[in-house]
Amino acid sequence: MAEKEIPFRQIHLDFHTSEDIKGVCGEFDAEEFAGILEEAHVNSVTLFSCGHHGNLYYDSKLFPEMVHPHLAHRNLLGEQAEALRKRKIQVNLYTTIRWNKRVADLHPEWICIDEKGTLQDYKGKGYFEPGFYKNLCVNTPYRDFLKKQFGEVLETIPGDGVWYDAAFMNECCCPACQKLMREQGLDPANKEDRQAFARWTYYDMVRDLTSFAKSYDPDFHVCYNKGHVGYLDKPVKDEYSYFSFESLPGVEWGYLDFPVSAKYMRNFGKECLGLTSRFHTEWGDFHAFRNEAAMEYEVFSMLAQGCKCTIGDQMDYWGKLNKDMYKQIGRIYGSVEKKEPWCENAVPMAEIGVFTAEEFFATGAAGDIPGASEGAARLLTELGHQFDFIDSTLDFGKYRLLVLPDVIPVDEELAEKLGEYVKSGGKLLASWHSGLDKQKEKCTLTDLGITYLGEAPYSPDFIWPKAHLAQGMADGEHVMYDRGTLVEAGEGVRFVQNVMPPVFNRTYEHFCSHLHSPSGRREEYPGIVETDRTAYFIHPIFTTYQNWAPKWYKSLLANELARLLPKPLVKHDGPSTVQLNLLSQEREDRVVLHTLHYVPVKKCKNLEIVEDVIPLYNLRITMEVPRQVKEIYSVPDKAPIPFTQEGSQVFFVIPEVNGHHMTAICFIQENERKKEDLKHEKE
Ligand SMILES: [Zn+2]
Numbered sequence: 001m002a003e004k005e006i007p008f009r010q011i012h013l014d015f016h017t018s019e020d021i022k023g024v025c026g027e028f029d030a031e032e033f034a035g036i037l038e039e040a041h042v043n044s045v046t047l048f049s050c051g052h053h054g055n056l057y058y059d060s061k062l063f064p065e066m067v068h069p070h071l072a073h074r075n076l077l078g079e080q081a082e083a084l085r086k087r088k089i090q091v092n093l094y095t096t097i098r099w100n101k102r103v104a105d106l107h108p109e110w111i112c113i114d115e116k117g118t119l120q121d122y123k124g125k126g127y128f129e130p131g132f133y134k135n136l137c138v139n140t141p142y143r144d145f146l147k148k149q150f151g152e153v154l155e156t157i158p159g160d161g162v163w164y165d166a167a168f169m170n171e172c173c174c175p176a177c178q179k180l181m182r183e184q185g186l187d188p189a190n191k192e193d194r195q196a197f198a199r200w201t202y203y204d205m206v207r208d209l210t211s212f213a214k215s216y217d218p219d220f221h222v223c224y225n226k227g228h229v230g231y232l233d234k235p236v237k238d239e240y241s242y243f244s245f246e247s248l249p250g251v252e253w254g255y256l257d258f259p260v261s262a263k264y265m266r267n268f269g270k271e272c273l274g275l276t277s278r279f280h281t282e283w284g285d286f287h288a289f290r291n292e293a294a295m296e297y298e299v300f301s302m303l304a305q306g307c308k309c310t311i312g313d314q315m316d317y318w319g320k321l322n323k324d325m326y327k328q329i330g331r332i333y334g335s336v337e338k339k340e341p342w343c344e345n346a347v348p349m350a351e352i353g354v355f356t357a358e359e360f361f362a363t364g365a366a367g368d369i370p371g372a373s374e375g376a377a378r379l380l381t382e383l384g385h386q387f388d389f390i391d392s393t394l395d396f397g398k399y400r401l402l403v404l405p406d407v408i409p410v411d412e413e414l415a416e417k418l419g420e421y422v423k424s425g426g427k428l429l430a431s432w433h434s435g436l437d438k439q440k441e442k443c444t445l446t447d448l449g450i451t452y453l454g455e456a457p458y459s460p461d462f463i464w465p466k467a468h469l470a471q472g473m474a475d476g477e478h479v480m481y482d483r484g485t486l487v488e489a490g491e492g493v494r495f496v497q498n499v500m501p502p503v504f505n506r507t508y509e510h511f512c513s514h515l516h517s518p519s520g521r522r523e524e525y526p527g528i529v530e531t532d533r534t535a536y537f538i539h540p541i542f543t544t545y546q547n548w549a550p551k552w553y554k555s556l557l558a559n560e561l562a563r564l565l566p567k568p569l570v571k572h573d574g575p576s577t578v579q580l581n582l583l584s585q586e587r588e589d590r591v592v593l594h595t596l597h598y599v600p601v602k603k604c605k606n607l608e609i610v611e612d613v614i615p616l617y618n619l620r621i622t623m624e625v626p627r628q629v630k631e632i633y634s635v636p637d638k639a640p641i642p643f644t645q646e647g648s649q650v651f652f653v654i655p656e657v658n659g660h661h662m663t664a665i666c667f668i669q670e671n672e673r674k675k676e677d678l679k680h681e682k683e
Pocket of ligand 1: 112113137173175176178
């Protein structure tokens with residue numbers, strides 16, 4: 001059987017509904033429900049068999065006492081699934097793994113226990129606080145119960161895929177886990193052992209539950225959700241049919257979590273999906289409305305990162321979807337549908353590989369991406385560069401430049417691999433502790449041309465940029481906020497930008513004014529060390545930028561990148577709020593440029609808000625292209641865009657960017673080129 005396609009326009013429809021609420025789905029009408037979704041251009045919906053309250057939404061014969069007690073449509077899930085599939089809308093069958101309040105109350109012995117011996121709660125809630133966040137342990141008989149319950153769903157309700165939610169990787173000290181740990185030679189009293197065992201448990205569970213789902217239908221799409229997928233999920237990547245990045249930018253994730261996650265996980269040959277929501281803040285935000293511009297930004301960013309789209313919602317307990325919200329979703333998904341031909345099988349193009357800090361510091365927790373990674377993503381995006389996140393095991397050969405932001409330790413094996421990469425023409429940019437061994441005793445990355453001596457003696461210190469690094473910068477000292485390293489420049493170094501220490505470090509004995517001490521007006525130790533193919537910054541520039549965004553940090557990096565990558569894939573002359581993403585559609589012999597211009601504003605204390613679409617006019621683009629360009633047009637209206645080409649560079653102007661603009665750059669095909677050549681020869 002041919003592999004079923006993963007749909008582009010999905011809805012994740014929560015239905016966590018308390019058993020104390022009466023009249024559940026009293027107004028539900030399957031035809032109306034499916035009609036609203038169809039009209040909103042939705043082509044896949046994730047539907048609930050069981051929510052975090054532990055109530056079932058189908059006519060269970062095995063657990064009739066667990067069906068929601070006030071459910072007016074006893075076979076709600078079956079009715080929903082049938083009505084959707086009749087309209088060719090795919091259905092993912094949802095269940096919850098770790099969070100099930102009903103089961104936790106019935107079987108407290110199945111709840112994970114933390115190292116203090118208390119029942120584990122994902123959100124650290126006490127026993128008398130509201131919430132269904134007690135983590136259930138999948139090494140207890142709970143796992144068999146879960147399979148029995150969900151097995152009945154897979155047996156009786158038609159679906160196209162399976163969505164396992166709350167699939168967390170968490171430490172557990174319950175008797176069942178302790179026994180298994182001892183059998184594996186692990187010490188339950190040791191935190192590192194418990195973490196290793198948490199990973200083992202997650203991998204074991206994922207392998208088990210994927211083959212369980214596939215035993216009902218080998219064509220089922222299987223996906224796990226747990227707030228983040230990243231480096232720690234690599235060992236079980238083949239158990240996922242696709243990766244879904246849960247990332248509601250309002251809350252802990254923020255706007256950088258999604259691109260950072262997607263730019264890494266898209267390296268593993270799986271389809272990727274973004275997952276945002278229609279809520280203002282996060283899940284369960286009833287009767288809140290996501291601003292349309294924010295939803296556009298989030299959905300179109302998914303396309304720009306080479307992903308498909310999911311919007312999360314929760315159906316009102318009386319069984320209705322909000323019609324106006326679905327009109328909004330319909331406007332956005334209608335636009336996605338028109339753009340899809342330019343998104344299908346589009347492969348993101350990247351010439352910079354940024355090492356993910358997750359390889360060394362991953363916790364796997366939602367929204368917990370190291371600052372060095374987010375800072376690198378922010379800086380490179382603002383500078384218009386095309387980049388992936390990578391880890392040390394991937395192929396470096398496809399990148400012209402590798403970036404090791406702030407915290408990437410380099411062992412001998414990686415040093416050798418990076419050495420080979422530089423020898424074959426690759427460029428490196430590293431900062432702060434990147435390039436040191438794990439113990440931070442020495443610099444193992446000899447190509448950087450430095451000897452590591454320890455931490456810098458002064459902080460903050462100052463850079464007065466010289467030569468090519470001074471481009472676009474003020475003539476004077478620039479403060480470097482966070483403490484750098486102390487290094488000596490060695491052989492092969494072509495340029496050193498020195499640092500000026502302050503008059504003294506600020507202490508109670510001597511200080512000056514409110515903040516740090518001013519410049520001592522003499523250069524003392526290296527701040528940026530360049531060889532022909534490398535650059536090393538002593539300061540944690542990426543982390544500082546993520547915390548404070550000093551523009552001079554960006555200028556220093558931009559000046560360094562201009563030397564290492566003089567002809568980037570694409571450039572623009574717009575403001576720093578423009579985001580460019582270049583994808584290649586090889587089969588169509590074209591590349592597609594996504595230009596995004598949405599501006600999140602911190603309008604309130606707690607959230608970044610996108611409310612308005614601020615149009616941009618006449619955005620000038622310079623692109624490196626491998627071949628002769630045949631035509632350039634706007635997508636999807638195919639309005640032609642004039643261009644000029646000089647060798648490998650093509651120049652054009654996007655007349656108007658209204659939030660999201662897609663430009664198709666089409667190449668002259670090989671046979672057309674030959675015809676052209678013949679014509680020229682005759683002339
Ligand atoms: Zn356990």
